Amino acid sequence: xxxxxxxxxxxxxxxxxxxxxxxxxxxxxxxxxxxxxxxxxxxxxxxxxxxxxxxxxxxxxxxxxxxxxxxxxxxxxxxxxxxxxxxxxxxxxxxxxxxxxxxxxxxxxxxxxxxxxxxxxxxxxxxxxxxxxxxxxxxxxxxxxxxxxxxxxxxxxxxxxxxxxxxxxxxxxxxxxxxxxxxxxxxxxxxxxxxxxxxxxxxxxxxxxxxxxxxxxxxxxxxxxxxxxxxxxxxxxxxxxxxxxxxxxxxxxxxxxxxxxxxxxxxxxxxxxxxxxxxxxxxxxxxxxxxxxxxxxxxxxxxxxxxxxxxxxxxxxxxxxxxxxxxxxxxxxxxxxxxxxxxxxxxxxxxxxxxxxxxxxxxxxxxxxxxxxxxxxxxxxxxxxxxxxxxxxxxxxxxxxxxxxxxxxxxxxxxx
Numbered sequence: 001x002x003x004x005x006x007x008x009x010x011x012x013x014x015x016x017x018x019x020x021x022x023x024x025x026x027x028x029x030x031x032x033x034x035x036x037x038x039x040x041x042x043x044x045x046x047x048x049x050x051x052x053x054x055x056x057x058x059x060x061x062x063x064x065x066x067x068x069x070x071x072x073x074x075x076x077x078x079x080x081x082x083x084x085x086x087x088x089x090x091x092x093x094x095x096x097x098x099x100x101x102x103x104x105x106x107x108x109x110x111x112x113x114x115x116x117x118x119x120x121x122x123x124x125x126x127x128x129x130x131x132x133x134x135x136x137x138x139x140x141x142x143x144x145x146x147x148x149x150x151x152x153x154x155x156x157x158x159x160x161x162x163x164x165x166x167x168x169x170x171x172x173x174x175x176x177x178x179x180x181x182x183x184x185x186x187x188x189x190x191x192x193x194x195x196x197x198x199x200x201x202x203x204x205x206x207x208x209x210x211x212x213x214x215x216x217x218x219x220x221x222x223x224x225x226x227x228x229x230x231x232x233x234x235x236x237x238x239x240x241x242x243x244x245x246x247x248x249x250x251x252x253x254x255x256x257x258x259x260x261x262x263x264x265x266x267x268x269x270x271x272x273x274x275x276x277x278x279x280x281x282x283x284x285x286x287x288x289x290x291x292x293x294x295x296x297x298x299x300x301x302x303x304x305x306x307x308x309x310x311x312x313x314x315x316x317x318x319x320x321x322x323x324x325x326x327x328x329x330x331x332x333x334x335x336x337x338x339x340x341x342x343x344x345x346x347x348x349x350x351x352x353x354x355x356x357x358x359x360x361x362x363x364x365x366x367x368x369x370x371x372x373x374x375x376x377x378x379x380x381x382x383x384x385x386x387x388x389x390x391x392x393x394x395x396x397x398x399x400x401x402x403x404x405x406x407x408x409x410x411x412x413x414x415x416x
Contacts, residue, residue, distance in 0.1 A: 001390065001391070001393075002392055002393070002415055002416065003388055003389060003390040003391075003392055003415070003416050004377060004380075004387075004388070004389040004392055004403060004413055004414070004415055004416075005386065005387070005388055005413070005414050005416055006362075006377065006380040006381060006383075006386070006387045006388075006389070006411070006412065006413045007362075007385070007386050007387075007412035007413075008360070008362060008380055008381055008382055008383035008384060008385065008386075008387065008412075009382070009383075009384065009412075010245065010381070010410050010411055010412050011245050011246055011247045011410065012241060012242045012245045012247035012248075012249060012381070012406070012409040012410050012411060013242075013247050013248050013249070013409060013410055014249065014250070014408060014409040014410065015249065015250035015251070015252060016238060016249070016250075016251060016252070016405050016408065016409065017251075017252045017253045018230045018231055018234055018235045018238075018251055018252065018253050018254050019042070019044040019045075019068075019230070019231055019234060019400045020042035020043055020044045020068065020227075020228035020229070020230065020231060021044075021189075021190060021193070021228055021229050021230060021231040021232065021233075021234075022044060022046055022048055022049070022231055022233075022234075022397075022398045023092075023163070023188070023190045023231075023233070024189075024190040024193040024194070024228045024229050024231075025040065025043050025044065025049055025052075025228045026048060026049070026052050026090075026092045026095060027092075027095045027167040027171070027190070027194050028040060028193070028194060028197050028226070028228060029049070029052045029053070029056065029070070029072070030052070030095045030096045030098075030099040030167075030171060031099060031171055031194065031197055031198060031201075032056070032061070032072040032074060033056070033059070033061070033074050033077075033096075033099040033100065033102075033103045034074075034099055034102055034103055034171070034174065034175060034201070034220070034221045035072075035074065035201050035221045035222065035223060035224055036220075036221070036222055036223040037071070037072065037073045037074070037223045037224075038071070038072045038201070038223065038224050038225070038226070039069060039070070039071045039072075039224075039225040039226070040069065040070045040071075040072070040226055040227075040228060041068060041069050041225070041226065041227040041228065042068055042227045042228045042229075042230075043065075043068050043069065043070045043228060044068070044231065044400045045068075045400045045401070046396065046397055046398060046399070046400055047089075047090075047393065047396050047397050048089075048090045048092065048397045048398065049070075051086065051089035051090045051093070052090070052092075052093075053065070053070065054086055054089070055082055055086050055093065055096055056072060056074070058079070058082065058083070058086060059074070059077050059078065059079060059080070059082075059100070060074070060075075060076060060077040060078035060079065061073060061074040061075075061077075062074075062075070074103075077103065077104065080100050080103075080104035080106050080107050080108065081107065081108035081109065082096060082100075082107075082108075082109045082110070083110070084110040084141070084142075087109055087110045087111070088110070090397065092164070093109075094109070094111075094122055094125060094164060094168070095164055095167050095168060095171070096109070097109055097125065097129070097143070097145065097168055098125075098129065098167070098168035098169065098170070098171035098172035099171040099172075101129065101134055101145055101147060101151070101172055102151065102171060102172045102174070102175050102176070105146070105147045105150075106145060106146045106147065107143070107145040108142055108143070108144055108145070109142065109143050109145075110141055110142050110143070111141060111143070122164070122165075124158060124159070124160065124162045124164075124165035125162075125164060125165045125168045126143070128156050128158070128165055128168065128169045129145070129168065129169070129172055131154040131155075131156055132151050132152060132153070132154055132156075132169070132172050132173060132176055132180070133147055133148075133149060133150065133151050133152050133176075134146070134147055134151070134172070135147070135148060150176075150177055151172060151173070151175070151176035151177065151217075152176055152177050152178050153173060153176050153177065153178030153179040153180040153215070153216075153217055154173075154180055155180075155181050155183070156169060156180065156181070156182050156183065157183040157184060158182065158183065158184045158185060159184070160184075160298075161184055161185055161186040161187065161298045162186060163186040163188055163190065163191065165186075166182060166185040166186040166191055166213070167186075167191070167194055169182055169185075170182070170191075170194060170195065170198065170205065170213065170215065173215045173217065174198050174203040174204075174205060174215055174217065174218065174221070175203075175217055175218060175219070175220060175221070176215075176217040177217050178216075178217055179214065179215065179216050179217070180214075180215040180217070181212060181213070181214055181215075182212060182213040182215075183212050184211070184212075185211060185212065185213050186298060186299065187211045187298070187299050187300065188298075188299040189229060189232065189255065189258045189299070190229070191207075191213075192207060193228065193229045195207055195213070196226075197224065197226045198221070200224050200225075200226055201221035201222055201223075201224035202218055202220070202221050202222045202224075203215070203218055203221060204216040204217075204218060229255060229258070230253050230254045230255055230258075231398075232254070232255070232258040232259050232262075232303070233303065233305040233306055233371070233398070234398070234399055234400075235251050235254045235259060235280065236259060236262045236303075236305075236306040236309065236310075237306070237309045237374045237378065237399070238251060238405070238409075239251070239262070239266060239271075239273075239280070239282050240266075240306075240309040240310055240312065240313050240378050241309070241377070241378050241381055241406060241409075241411075242282055242284065242409070243266060243269065243271050243282060243284040243288060243313055244284075244288070244312060244313045244316065244378055244379070244381060244382040245284075245381050245382055245411075246284050246285060246286065246287075247283075247284060247409070247410070248281070248282060248283040248284070249281070249282055249409060250279060250280075250281045251279060251280045251281075251282075252278070252279050253278060253279075254278060254279060254280055255278070256275040256276070256277075256278075256279075256280055259280070260300065261299075261300055261301055261302045261303065262302065262303070262306055262310075263275070265291055265294060265302065265310060266282065266310075268289065268291050268292070269284075269288045269289050269290075269291055269313060269314070269317065270284060270285075270286065270287075270288050270289045271283070271284045271288075272284070287316065287317070287318055287358075288313050288314070288316060288317040288318070288356070289317055289318055289319065290314065290317045290318060290319030290320055290321045290356060291310070291314055291317070291321040291322075292321070292322065293321075293322050293323075293324070294307065294310060294311075294321065294322070294323045294324070295323075295324045295326065296323075296324065296325050296326050296327050296331075297326055297327075298327070304325065304326075304327035304328060304331060305371050306371075307323060307325060307331065307371070308331070308334050308371040308372050308374060308375035309371065309374050309375050309378045311323055311334070311335075311338075311345075311352065311354060311375060312334075312338065312375040312376070312378035312379040313378065314354040314356060315338055315341075315343040315344075315345070315354060315356060315357065315360060315379055316356055316357060316358070316359070316360060316382055317354070317356035318356055319356055320353060320354065320355050320356065321353075321354045321356070322351065322352070322353055322354070323351070323352040323353075323354065324350055324351050324352075325350045325351075325352070326350065329350070331371075331372075332345075332347050332352050333368040333369060333372050334368065334369070334371075334372030334373075334375045334376060335347055335352060337363075337365040337366060337367075337368070337372070337376055338365075338375065338376065338379055340363035340364070340365055341360040341361055341362070341363045341365070341379055341380070341383050341387070342357055342359070342360050342361050343357065343360060343379065344356075344357055359383075359384055360379055360382060360383040360384070361383055361384050361385055362380065362383045362384060362385030362386045362387040363383075363387055363388075364387070364388045364389075364390070365380075365387065365388070365389050365390070366389075366390050366391055367389055367390065367391040367392055367394045367395060368391070368394070369394055370394050370395060370397050370398045371398075372394075373389065373391075373392060373394045373395040374395060374398075374399065374402075376389050377389060377395070377402070377406070377413075381406070381411055381413075392415070403415045
């Protein structure tokens with residue numbers, strides 16, 4: 001089993017290019033099922049992307065991968081189900097449900113796997129698909145979905161702006177008969193990226209100023225070539241890594257406006273942040289300052305995925321920082337591992353109070369989830385001595401060449 005060995009204390013400095021967004025490429029890969037053929041550029045080399053391609057191959061798609069490009073030809077699907085083993089490889093696998101139903105008129109999938117971050121029920125996905133005409137039954141851990149007549153547009157009000165539910169509705173509705181309106185949808189940049197992909201393939205998806213999504217069904221989607229947006233969470237993580245080491249970093253190939261909720265927190269911590277059209281420069285001098293309050297919220301609020309690496313930065317801040325997690329119930333699993341390094345974090349329900357310490361020390365830690373693992377690496381970069389982080393397969397789900405990129409910035413990190 002692979003692990004990272006990190007000797008802390010090296011100041012990070014340099015520049016790196018940010019890879020394509022994990023949370024964009026996965027729903028876009030699912031959407032390729034509805035096209036004649038697709039070429040997707042800027043695809044990151046992640047285990048979640050490999051899992052998504054394995055699902056497409058199982059369904060009968062021809063796939064050719066070259067560097068950061070993936071070419072998909074979904075001619076004749078050989079089946080309309082996803083076996084349990086493939087579904088368990090990643091939580092986002094449920095996004096294939098809407099696309100398979102739209103393509104086949106039926107689907108059979110098991111409940112998804114991935115990081116255990118507390119209950120993430122897919123009831124919003126299912127109730128929304130039912131409004132579009134899907135009949136759903138559960139059979140020993142599998143979802144049996146069928147469309148007795150045809151998919152028809154509907155007015156759908158989401159009680160919570162779920163990213164996955166929004167994506168599944170978009171995929172199912174873009175070739176449904178009539179019009180669909182999604183009220184209170186997710187507004188993340190990845191949603192807009194999916195809409196842009198679908199529209200380039202011939203769909204009619206409009207995102208209004210109030211966030212509502214209007215979809216007019218079309219007969220089918222055509223061949224398409226598309227480039228995925230940069231990964232804003234990977235960018236935020238590298239900024240935290242540079243900041244905790246008192247370093248400086250230039251990130252290239254980013255969309256700064258996607259990170260507007262993150263920059264103020266880094267500036268409150270004492271970072272100097274300079275933004276250009278497609279780049280971000282950060283410089284940190286001295287010890288970080290405490291951040292008064294970090295409250296995770298749906299976009300455009302502070303992203304839950306950036307909470308963990310920012311908390312690592314707060315562990316050595318001068319003063320006390322408070323975090324309130326409003327998205328996932330179990331997003332503080334990394335706190336117990338950070339405590340092994342000497343961090344002082346008190347958890348009460350959804351609130352974490354981080355009392356900064358002057359120095360962290362190296363420790364052996366277990367990565368429990370994707371972003372929590374990134375937090376452990378962030379903290380280890382500033383700790384005195386050697387740290388070992390095991391179960392890094394979680395990290396490799398969302399960060400391409402994480403160790404190599406950090407090493408290129410001057411980190412003393414090796415993958416064993």
